Amino acid sequence: xxxxxxxxxxxxxxxxxxxxxxxxxxxxxxxxxxxxxxxxxxxxxxxxxxxxxxxxxxxxxxxxxxxxxxxxxxxxxxxxxxxxxxxxxxxxxxxxxxxxxxxxxxxxxxxxxxxxxxxxxxxxxxxxxxxxxxxxxxxxxxxxxxxxxxxxxxxxxxxxxxxxxxxxxxxxxxxxxxxxxxxxxxxxxxxxxxxxxxxxxxxxxxxxxxxxxxxxxxxxxxxxxxxxxxxxxx
Amino acid sequence: xxxxxxxxxxxxxxxxxxxxxxxxxxxxxxxxxxxxxxxxxxxxxxxxxxxxxxxxxxxxxxxxxxxxxxxxxxxxxxxxxxxxxxxxxxxxxxxxxxxxxxxxxxxxxxxxxxxxxxxxxxxxxxxxx
Numbered sequence: 001x002x003x004x005x006x007x008x009x010x011x012x013x014x015x016x017x018x019x020x021x022x023x024x025x026x027x028x029x030x031x032x033x034x035x036x037x038x039x040x041x042x043x044x045x046x047x048x049x050x051x052x053x054x055x056x057x058x059x060x061x062x063x064x065x066x067x068x069x070x071x072x073x074x075x076x077x078x079x080x081x082x083x084x085x086x087x088x089x090x091x092x093x094x095x096x097x098x099x100x101x102x103x104x105x106x107x108x109x110x111x112x113x114x115x116x117x118x119x120x121x122x123x124x125x126x127x128x129x130x131x132x133x134x135x136x137x138x139x140x141x142x143x144x145x146x147x148x149x150x151x152x153x154x155x156x157x158x159x160x161x162x163x164x165x166x167x168x169x170x171x172x173x174x175x176x177x178x179x180x181x182x183x184x185x186x187x188x189x190x191x192x193x194x195x196x197x198x199x200x201x202x203x204x205x206x207x208x209x210x211x212x213x214x215x216x217x218x219x220x221x222x223x224x225x226x227x228x229x230x231x232x233x234x
Numbered sequence: 235x236x237x238x239x240x241x242x243x244x245x246x247x248x249x250x251x252x253x254x255x256x257x258x259x260x261x262x263x264x265x266x267x268x269x270x271x272x273x274x275x276x277x278x279x280x281x282x283x284x285x286x287x288x289x290x291x292x293x294x295x296x297x298x299x300x301x302x303x304x305x306x307x308x309x310x311x312x313x314x315x316x317x318x319x320x321x322x323x324x325x326x327x328x329x330x331x332x333x334x335x336x337x338x339x340x341x342x343x344x345x346x347x348x349x350x351x352x353x354x355x356x357x358x359x360x361x362x363x
Contacts (some may be wrong), residue, residue: 001350005255006344011242013265013340131272155346156320157272189321192330 002192006059017132020099024106024135030112034218037134038159040142041151045201045231048118052201053210054084060131060178061116066105068097068123075121096128096227130157134174138217140189144168145178152186159190164213166199171200235272235351240340242279245289247342252291257347260295267339269304270320273340 012018028035038046047067054063065086067076076088091099102120120136122129127233141162143151146169152159158164165187167180185198195213199206236332248260267273304317310329317337323330 002258002348003351005257005347005349007251007255007347009251009342009345011247011342013240013247013342016243057299091270103288127272131235153320157270158320160320162271189332192322 003117011043014131017099019059021101021133021135024103025137026226028118028135029137029221029224030109032222033111033115033118034138034214035118035120035134036138036140036214037120037122037129037136038140038142039122039126039129039162039167040124040144041126041147044124044142044144044147046124046142047078048201049166049168049199050084050121051078051082052204053207054079054119055082056207057108057117057211057214058084063119064109064115064118066102066118066120068101068121070095070123082106091123094188095121095123095125095221096132097134098132102134117218125156128157130155130161135141137221138163138214140164141167142166142168145170145173145176145180147178149178149180149183150186152183152190156190159187159194162187162191162194163217164195164208165200166209168197169200169202170198170205170221235274237273237277237281238284240273241285244246244282244342245285245292245300249289249293250344252347255347255349256293257349258311259290259348260292260345261348262296262298262346263292264298264300264344265341266300266302266339268302268337268339268341270334270338271288274298275301288292302336302339302341305335306332307335308332312344 040046050065059061063084065079065084066087067086067092069075070091070093073088076086079086087105087109089101097120120134139162141158143165145167165184167183180198187194187196197206197209252260263294267275279297279299280346286292306312306317306322307314307329308324308329311324311327314335315325322332324332
């Protein structure tokens, strides 16, 4: 004889990713490592921006980049060439990074001396990466002026989940029908408190604002007690 | 997005649940797909249909997939509002201080299992583990 049993499960199907991500986030915070996840379409200028800004940042802080790509170690090699420590994650086919990939990669990283900043350069894709928390403390979505000002509306999840927007290649904006203020307005529809930085890796526009954002957000993270610390006090 | 891998993950979870309850089969599964989850219900349905062939446990299972709308709570007018478009400002008072209450999730809500009967002619109900 059999019976019917109703089980009210109420479980998030992405929970395994989110659980790992939360664990990573706390681990990193405990080491005072501030982690940034960079999302964008292919070719928006993620690697170029890191090439431009991380050498100087690396003089004040200990910096590491986790590079995500489907194939090749080109991006990690580009960063090595300018003296930036980078670890390449090649997915071999996955179009986005997930927390378990970051966790696996992190086990191969020597963090005996903790890093101050870790930048995760996600696979170039404005769709899937948006759904996967990697344990980051700051999520940045990059959008180049060559891509169309309405992209925020077309990729709602990427822009809604981002804490900051970086408009890139601003030095050539006059060649395109791209209104930065319109792209920013549409991004704010999705994320009212999104911080926007207009940048150019060529001219260096936006570099100061970028560093200021990183430093202030890291300081805020260091000033916030962790969940386990709070639980300990309770 | 990645509905096949989500369907496979779901089937793994159902397998674990069935083992826990010593269930012989699963009669019904209720899923909730949020408007901002990036999951397409029809594609998920197709992926589950494909997996049905591989997994005797769900051979006769009815998969009910419910759409969950995007609902936000406004911290200024203190009310909940359903969003008709992807614009995260309060539709009533235009405040940017809104928090998503539902619509981002991909949830396994309920599962109906066929279990060995210890008490004849009785339907049991269990709350969340």
